[in-house]
Amino acid sequence: MLVLTRKSNESINIGDNITITIVEIKGNSVRLGIKAPAGLKIYRKELYEKIKHENLLSSSLLMDEFKKINEALRSKND
Amino acid sequence: MIKFSTTRFGVLETAEEKIINFHEGLVGLPDMKRFVLIDYKDTLLKWLQSLDDPDIAFIVAPPDVMAIEYSIDLDMTAKKYLQLENDDDFVVLVIMRVSGEEIVTNIQGPLVLNANNMRGIQIVLENPKKSYQKTG
Numbered sequence: 001m002l003v004l005t006r007k008s009n010e011s012i013n014i015g016d017n018i019t020i021t022i023v024e025i026k027g028n029s030v031r032l033g034i035k036a037p038a039g040l041k042i043y044r045k046e047l048y049e050k051i052k053h054e055n056l057l058s059s060s061l062l063m064d065e066f067k068k069i070n071e072a073l074r075s076k077n078d
Numbered sequence: 079m080i081k082f083s084t085t086r087f088g089v090l091e092t093a094e095e096k097i098i099n100f101h102e103g104l105v106g107l108p109d110m111k112r113f114v115l116i117d118y119k120d121t122l123l124k125w126l127q128s129l130d131d132p133d134i135a136f137i138v139a140p141p142d143v144m145a146i147e148y149s150i151d152l153d154m155t156a157k158k159y160l161q162l163e164n165d166d167d168f169v170v171l172v173i174m175r176v177s178g179e180e181i182v183t184n185i186q187g188p189l190v191l192n193a194n195n196m197r198g199i200q201i202v203l204e205n206p207k208k209s210y211q212k213t214g
Contacts, residue, residue, distance in 0.1 A: 039155055041102075043202055051187035051202050052106025058175040058184065059107070059134045063086060065176045066137050070123050072181050073143055 082129045100198045138171040144183050159199050160192040
């Protein structure tokens with residue numbers, strides 16, 4: 001991994017179109033400003049990993065589980 | 079008509095215009111780009127079956143069946159991607175699964191579709207407090 005030291009208000013460029021700026025450093029938090037082309041998706045990593053994990057868990061369910069959810073929905077709406 | 083095989087439902091056929099295109103795949107599943115919805119008469123619950131992998135299918139439903147009220151503001155990226163003509167003209171589906179006796183609804187990573195051009199995207203919502211709604 002490339003490790004760079006930057007101060008507040010300094011930036012790094014990734015390629016030609018992405019700029020990451022250190023907006024504020026406060027205690028152990030760093031606020032980042034990210035300038036990137038529209039269409040490039042930027043996520044907090046833990047959130048991305050959570051949705052990915054959830055997708056993998058949800059992708060291999062069977063008919064029994066479908067029925068189970070359906071019954072739960074029915075009893076909820078009765 | 080396009081024929082494709084599935085693990086759960088055998089060989090299926092669909093009209094091309096019924097295929098939903100997730101050009102960037104789903105989060106963590108970038109190769110899963112083409113899906114069809116399998117509807118049932120007596121329930122709003124549907125299967126979202128992949129055409130790219132016979133094993134992959136999700137159980138999905140409109141969020142209101144779970145009494146989830148969403149106010150989703152799509153960002154520019156999503157709007158552009160879906161090629162929305164009107165900002166509110168999209169359909170939302172949530173992915174559901176079973177965990178033990180509980181039903182888990184992934185409300186943090188809903189699927190958003192443009193029914194006019196059959197483009198779809200999975201968006202990631204930031205608010206972690208509302209991430210999963212569980213019902214017994």
